Amino acid sequence: MSQTKRKADFLIDTRGVQRALDAFVVAARFSRDNATVAFALGDGTVRLVTVADPAGDWRSVDVHEGAVLSFATGTGPADFVSGGDDGKLRRIAAAGEAADIAGFGMKWVEQVASHALDKGKGLIAAGVGKVVHLFDETGKKLKEWTHPSTVTGLTFDGKGKRVATSHYNGATLWFVAAKVDTPRKLEWKGSHIALAMHPEGDAVVTAMQENSLHGWGLPEGKHMRMSGYPSKTQSLSFSKGGKWLASSGSDAMVLWPFFGGGPMGKAPIELAGGDGINCTQVAANPRDDIVAGGFEDGLVVVADIGSSRILPVVPPGQGPVTALAWSADGTRLAVGTEKGLAGIVDFAKRS
Amino acid sequence: MSDTPNDLIPVTVLTGYLGAGKTTLLNRILTENHGRKYAVVINEFGELGVDNDLVVDTDEEVFEMNNGCICCTVRGDLIRIVGGLMKRREKFDGIIIETTGLANPAPVAQTFFVDEGVKARTRLDAIVTVVDAKHLPLRLADSHEAEDQIAFADVIILNKTDLVTPDELEAVEARIKAINRHAIIHRTQRSEVAIDQVLNRGAFDLSRILAFEPDFLDGDDDHEHNEDIASLSFELEKPIDPEKFNAWIGALLQEQGQDLLRTKGILSYAGEPRRFAFQAVHMIADGDFIGNWKEGDPRVSRIVFIGRKLNRPRLRRGFEGCAAD
CATH class of the missing domain: 3.30.1220.10 (CobW-like, C-terminal domain)
Structure with a gap:
């Protein structure tokens, strides 16, 4: 990795824009039309950046009274949804207006996800304590699902038909259209702290308190155990088509193969490791077999999964990496750190 | 990154039966002019009569670690809350966790030993237990938890001393000492105690681990008693x-x-x-x-x-x- 630490080599300097925002970057997301990138911060603001003009004005919108805790792309082409420790679930338009979807009093809104359906329709799910609240694209409440303990992970499947949640002692699959809610329960004892769903619906994977991953192959529910992490996995990301599952929690990006009979009985591949610094964030590119990784020292790299070639993106020094997101067309990467560095890097081919 | 002890956020755990005076003590800490800001984690919201924008309402969610250690139970909600509070770290100087009246303090304490993320950000400062001088004998008779809360305490606020006679007070203090001779006891009315006797005690700090031992080995602790x-x-x-x-x-x-x-x-x-x-x-x-x-x-x-x-x-x-x- 030593060659990656030469400053001139970092893509953020040659192909990126960065700013010091002076607050914990909780999440970064691109709008569905790829025109706007949003950084959600620990000071309760969201910063909106026009992708075509990242060196221009970064608009600051006051969204929550405390910190943003959860943040997702919205259901429309140019909006976002945000959950805060002020108990609010809000929608932010790329133009800059913020509006309430719902309020939950003193409870933290720790999880949020959305799914865009056809004809401008969509679904928004918010995890508030033990309950997941489901809304349509207008913010109308459709239903709520109660869990035995607080929801720690929340995601829609690739089609928006199911919602997967993680919590104590396993995960649950809820069916959005069900008249009577009879969830599929995926059980495994212990505290499950994060969740990812295979994009083709082949598996649900959780991260556990005891530095390991647990998975359930679908539909049969076959258990998968993926262990060997020196610390907790906080970030999980499936690559295009669900071929690989990238994970944080080790001193490398750890990628488990979800093909050829894997992940059980197969060794994961490790990318960008070897210097003893913990990986804190991973984000698989939605178009190519490429994965971005962020580390505890602030280093961000992008790795080609096939060749293991590493491109250095952001140098160390700005605090642990806390946010990574690709644009839907896979050409841009947004990064954020605990100390408030936010950046956008352009990977588009230049002729 | 927080790697020096001074960067670690002190956490005070406040235990005690419902009605003992926990909330009064909490309100006192939050309103007294000490120039510090505290994030407060509570379970019985509604009782807190003070405006504080850093109040977190949680359900105590205990789970057992899958590490082969049968008594290793941890509060998963606190792990999440500490993570959430770190997103606005600069807004407060310390964290106070109020437990429900019936809570066993062990899972709270163990959370600060077991979870790497919590350990990297915070330090457990002390367990403070508020007890009601009048009703403690009854509580000790009908529950394990009252006894556990005293046994775990570094500081005990022996409250409502105005409701008992001097003899009763001596007797109740003797019972507390029979359970835990190593906690510092403050006799109070309406939870009135100097805040520096409650916060920043460093009771779990290894370098001060036995620094506050009152009368260490004063005489014989073999005296007869019926406490469990x-x-x-x-x-x-x-x-x-x-x-x-x-x-x-x-x-x-x-x-x-x-x-x-x-x-x-x-x-x-x-x-x-x-x-x-x-x-x-x-x-x-x-x-x-x-x-x-x-x-x-x-x-x-x-x-x-x-x-x-x-x-x-x-x-x-x-x-x-x-x-x-």
């Missing part, structure tokens, strides 16, 4: 063999960890100029070298056990067996 929980302390003047001590304490915690609520010690290792400090909550132990023994001070090793089913002669023999040859 007791505290025992031993001293050893001979230097200790670290290998023998590790073997003994490891086996003891493994075998009797469920009954040993808290264990604390400062040890003089043979040929070692530094003091070795040690503590455990049930089976989860932590130890490190702290500053040198002071010139001229006696190098005496001390160990304290608070727990159930303590076999005094056996513990004494075990500890004495750790002496270096």
